[in-house]
Amino acid sequence: DVKVTQSSRYLVKRTGEKVFLECVQDMDHENMFWYRQDPGLGLRLIYFSYDVKMKEKGDIPEGYSVSREKKERFSLILESASTNQTSMYLCASSEDSLNSPLHFGNGTRLTVT
């Protein structure tokens, strides 16, 4: 079974802090994704990566950056956290073949105060 592990289940940070959300997958998947989930808005793609050191902006990249130094790890960085970044963050991975399903982690609920 594919396992996608997000390092924290809950995080509370202060406005202006630099925040790192970590995600690790154990199935050698090429593609990795970061989504945020908000009530009434569903899932929105922040960034994705289809190879080590490669990254592409999603629909809402502003205020975020990412890092993928190793194939199994994809980090989401909030350079200066703001209250409007309070959300549930979901990491996912998939194989690099057409219509491969996304495998999700359990999410990190981030609260910025």
Next chain:
Amino acid sequence: GDSVTQMEGPVTLSEEAFLTINCTYTATGYPSLFWYVQYPGEGLQLLLKATKADDKGSNKGFEATYRKETTSFHLEKGSVQVSDSAVYFCALSAPLNKLIFGTGTLLAVQP
């Protein structure tokens, strides 16, 4: 751009009732369509998919048919159980294996 529209929830049903959750899409090409389910406290997991028109995806008693003429992919189940209580997301495929998700529909099944 491409998008997915789902019926708003919550949908509240009694056990053994028939379920329909509506999903329609807008797409310029010929996307694949998916239903994902999110149980409380968990991430999303794939429930079923269909990759071309008239395909029917099915899993765990759930079904959905890819209807190109009505641009729809409605989720159905003949007899729901309390354990089906979850949030259901319709999604369509985009380039580079990205997915575009709907807003999700909360299903609550009462015993």
